[in-house]
Amino acid sequence: MDAGLFAQYVMNGLMLGMMYALVAVGFTLFFGVLDVIKFSHGDVLTVGAFTALATYAGMRALGINSDWLELVVMLVLATLAMAILGMAIARYFVMPLRSAPALNTLLITLMLGTVLRESVRLFYPQGANPKPFPALLPRTSFDLGDFNLRVDNVLMLVSGILIIVGIQYLLNRTKLGLAIRAVAQDEETARTMGVNFTAIVLVTFAIGSGLAAFAGVMNGLYYNEINFGIGLYLGVVGFSAAIIGGLGSIYGAILGGFLFAGLQTIGTVLLPFASAYKDVFAFAVVIAIMAWRPTGLIREKISERV
C-alpha cells in the first residue's frame, strides 16, 4: 500500500476515533457519577444533530448566509439544548430509579432512547429518510502526493482535540471537576464534604450530553448526511469504546474510541468484502471484545458486596 492511501486511512480512522471518543467520554462520565449506563446517550446525539439541522434551516429561512455564523449558532444551540435534555433525563428518569433494580434503569434508558429516536423519525419533516447535512466548513484541500488533506477534516480534528483538552482541564483543574471526581469516587463522603450531589450529577449529565451533540454535528459535517439511526450505532460503538478503555476512566474512553476506530479501519482494509460488511464487522468486534474483556482492557476491580 502506498503512503498516500495509508495516510488517507489514518485520517479516516482519526476522524472516526474522535467521534467515538466524544461519545465514550459521555458514557464514562455518567457511569462515574451514578454507576449507570445511559443507553439513550446515542439517541441524544441524534436529537442534537437534528436540532443543529433545524437551526440551520431556520437561519436560512431568516436570510442569514454566513457559513461561520451558522455553524457557531448551530453548535451552541444544539449543545445547550442537549445539555438541558441530558439534565432532564437524569432528573426525571434516571435518578428516581436509583433504588430500583439495575434492570429497570437499563430498560428505562433504552426505552427513552427509543422514544427520542422514534420522535425524530416521526415528527421531523421526512425524518425517516436520510437528510443532507450542509457542508459549512471550508472545502479547500491540499494534495500531498496521493493524499488529499481536507481542511474541514483538520478543523474538526483540532476542535475535537480542543474539546477533550478542555474537558480534561475542567475535570482536573477546576473546583467543579474536583466535585465530579469526588462524587464518582464516593457519593456519601462527597455529600458529607458539602458537595451538592444532585447538582453535580445534573451538571455531569449536561456536559456528557453536550459532548454528544457536538459529536452529532461533527458526524453530520463529516458524512454530509444524517439519519435517525446514527445515534443507535454511535451509541453502541461508543459504549464498547468506553468499555475497552475501562468504564469510569476518561483517558480509557478516549483511548478506546481511537482503538475501536483503528480496529474498524484495519478491518476495512484487510477484508476484501469489507465495504458492505463494515457495520457487521463493527458489531462483531463489539461482541468479541465483550467476550474477551468483559470489563475492559484496564480491568474493573470486582468486589461483591454481599
Added chain:
Amino acid sequence: MEKKELVKLWPALVALTIGAAYVTALLAAERQQMIITLLVLGIAAAVGAAWFGIWDAVSRSFSEHETSMGIFTLAATIAVAAYFHDNHFVLLLVITVLLYSVATLGLNVQFGYAGVLNFAGASFFGIGAYTSAVLNSQPGFPHLLVLLIGGFFAALAGSILLLPVLRTRGHYAAVVTIAFALLFKTFLEVNDVLGGPQGMQVKGMNILGWSFNDNIEIGGVSLSFYMNYFVLSLMLLACAFVLVRRLERSWIGLNLDALRLDETAASCFGIDIVRWKITAFLIGNFLIGIAGALFGMVGGFVAPNNYTFADSLILVSILLLGGIGNSWGLMVATIIVVVVPEKLQTIQEYRFLLYAAMVIAVLLFRPEGLLPRPVRQYFPGWRP
C-alpha cells in the same frame, strides 16, 4: 381437600368469558369510533375492577384452578377463532398473538426466571423465520421438522453469544445482545444469498400433501386457510405454555429464581450458575425460534425490516407490561400490544414510540407490571 373448595371457580370463568367476548367485539369492530369506544370501555372496566377488588378475587380463583382454567382458555380461544372462521385478517391477527405469546414465553424464561438479558428477541425470531424460508423451498423436506430446526438454529445462534453473555453482567450483557440485534439486521441487508433488503418468499406449510394454504370446506361451511395455521399455533402455544409453567414450578424454576435474585447467594448454595444460565438462554431461544419459523410460514414472506432492534424492544415491552415472570399476564399483554395498533390504524405508525413511552410509565409508576407475578405456590392451596 375441603379447604381447596373455598376458592370458587366461577369468578375466573366469568372473567374469562367477559374477556373473550370483549376481544371478539374488538376484533369484529370495523369503525374507528367503535374501536376507540371499546378501548375506553375496556380500560374503564379494568380500572373499575381493580378499584372494587374484583381483580384479586379473579386472580385468586385463577391461580387456584389453573389447570381447568387453562382448558377453558383453550376453549375460549377456539370459540373466538370459530366466530371468525372465514375472516383472513382477524385470524392472522389471532395467530400473530398466539405466536408472539410463544416467543415472549421464551423470553420470559430468560428474563423473568433466570434474569439473563436478551434484547435480540426479534433477531432469534427472524432466524427461525429465515430457516423456514430456506428449508421450505427444498422439495420433499418435512415441514413440521422445519419448525424444530428453526428453533434449533435460533438456539445455535444463541450459543455463539453464550460466551460473552456468561462472562458479562447486567448492562454489559445488554450491550452484547443489542450489538447482535443490530448485526443481524445489517447482515441480512447486505447478504445476497438470503434475499438482501427485499427478503424472501416462504412456501406454506404442507404436511403429507395437505397444503395449509388452501381454504377448507367442511359440510358446506368454508373456513379460511388460516384455520390450519391457527390450530397448529394453538397447539404450539399450549405445549410451550405447559412446558414453561412446569419449568417454573419445578426445582429447575426454583434454581433459576435463586440465580436471578442473587447470583452470589445462589452459588453459595451450590447452584451451578453457568449451567442454568445456559439452559435458560437456550430454552428461551429455542421457543422463540420455533415461533419464528411458524410465523415465517404464516406470513409467507420474510424481510430484514421485520426483525429490527425496535421489534425486539416490543417483545421486551410485552414482557414488562404483563409483569415479568407471569406467564398468564404476558399473554394478556401480547393481546394488547399486538391487537390494539392493528385495529387502531391511526396509531400503527406510532407503535414503537407508544410502547416505549408505556414501558417508561410502567417502570416509573408500576414497576411490577400490569399483572405482577404471584408468589410461588409451594403446595396446592398454600398461601403465604
